[in-house]
Amino acid sequence: MRFTKETAITSFALFSLFFGAGNLIIPPYLGYTAGNEWFLTSLGFALSAVIIPILGIFAHARLQGTLLDFGKKVHPIFSLVFCIIVYLIAVTLPGPRTASVTYEIGLQPYFDITSLTSSSIYFGLVLLFVLNRSKIIDVLGKYLTPLLLLILATIIGVAIFAELPTPKGSTNETALFTGIIEGYQTFDAIGAIVIGAILVVSLNLKNQESPEINKKVLYRAGIFAGIGLSLIYFGLIYVGALFSTFVETSSRTDLLSILSYETLGKGGRILLSVLISLACFTTAIGIVAGTADFVKGLFKGSQAAYLITAFSASILGIIIGQTGVAYIIGIAVPALNFIYPLVIVLIILNIFPPKMVSPFIFRTVAIATFLFSIPDFLISLNLLTLEAADDHLPFINYGISWVIPTLIIFVLAKIIEPLIFKKDSSETEN
Known part of the structure; x- marks a missing residue:
């Protein structure tokens, strides 16, 4: 019974670590442009946004090590440089972006609060979770993810069972290929190799004498999280397709706001703010904890190295988060184009x-x-x-x-x- 419960909690935690703001914003608009070809587009999206990232989790389950193990067959120096680049990108771009998205979409429209204050509180809470390292999986799996899933399922369920017209024709040239490319833009392959390392460490902290059980838990959690992500993505893409018949917009965030309002009324936008904040927050926890784990490993398990890295990453998040979402995305594209192909290839080779x-x-x-x-x-x-x-x-x-x-x-x-x-x-x- 304990093993089954642990697998469920780990699956929920894995889902929430993967599911960031981009994973919420991209699928509905993808369905909106896909129209009646939403299912084929969903298959393409699932290939690059679910299968490749989950393969990354499987690779971690097999290796039972750290991110350094992904590139060690190339060369130890290559592996070290690769890891440093990945974690630097994570704490300077996606991490701060989660605070910016939370502020701009989740807080600014409703509260008279500055970006600096918002980011400081946000990363203060992130740091609190990261410092309680051994409890991350339990907190994410037992509390935050169920709430995240409940809001998502409510929005999708109301839209699906409402009397909406059938989706219009697709505006995409190739439905399947468009889905693949959009899934590629979620950059979840990088998330997989960072998140996988966190889960390996977390499970080893809980079950130090059962490495084989930890491996099975991670494999099964990957499968269940992959199924959950696929269902949510298919649902969001389908809902976006349904709204293509009577909504005119070219903005991903506006479509999401309209979708939440039309399904849940005035309270829908408040729930959307909560949803985006939760999605960003869980991702930020994974980024900071994963980076701190990596540096701790480099310094032979030094807890001081873990603490210094966690504090530094949080401070960087506060500072860089002031630049805004658009600016961070603009810088992120070249950085991710540089490292992302290597990430995907190393995941596949390690499988x-x-x-x-x-x-x-x-x-x-x-x-x-x-x-x-x-x-x-x-x-x-x-x-x-x-x-x-x-x-x-x-x-x-x-x-x-x-x-x-x-x-x-x-x-x-x-x-x-x-x-x-x-x-x-x-x-x-x-």
Whole structure:
């Protein structure tokens, strides 16, 4: 019974750590533009916003280590630099953005409060949760996530059972591919490798003598959280499609506000504020706790390192959070275009059985991914025009020009590897 309860709590905690403001804002508008092709679009969105992130959790369950283990087959120095970049991006961009979104959408319309005051209180509460490290899973799983799910289910349920007209025709060129690209923009793959590390540490703190049970809990929690995320995403996308027939807007946040008002009346917008605040808050806890765990590991389990990192990340969140959502998003795009492809590739490689992906494969594919993602990075910095690269790389206009070349390099590396190492072993014998 204890194992079943622990799996449920971990599943809820995992869901809330994944489900940030972007995960709430993107799906309804995606359904709004998808119209009657909402289901195919939902499948695409689930592929990149659910399956890849959950694979990241599975990789953590198999490795039972830290984020450093994701890149160690490439090289220890590469792994260290990769981790530092990921955590720096997390605490300087997505973390502060959660405070900005909470202020701009959840608090500013209703309260006469400054951004500085809001961010200070917000990260003060985040720090309180992070300092109570061993209780994070229980608090998120038992209290915050059920409330989050209750509000989401109410909005979706009321809209689905209301007498609304059927969705209009799609305005997207390719429904499935649009869903994949939009899911890619949630950046949940980065969330997966940060969140997975938190859950590994949290479960080990609770069950120090049961590593195999912890592994099973994490696998099952990943499956249940993935199902929950999929149901919510499909529901939000479908509701957005239903509203496409009588709502005219080009704003994601406005659509969400209209949706909550139309389903739950005047109180709907207040519930929306609570919903966005909860979604942002749980994500911020995961970012700060994950970064503090990582630095603590670098300093051989030093609790002082954990405390200093948690305080520093919270202070950074307060300072950077003053710049506003739009500014943070503008800076985040190039940074995420730089690191996100490597994150996805390392997740996929770590899912394979160790015998199938040698250090040679890891190094070759990682180098290829980095090189072929450079055009996307340069375009996001306006140092390269889309027209100049469009004829040379597939999917460059979607920001994923690295996918096909990396896949080809992976196949070639698998073909070449036996020939190279067979030759090396023959020379050694002679």
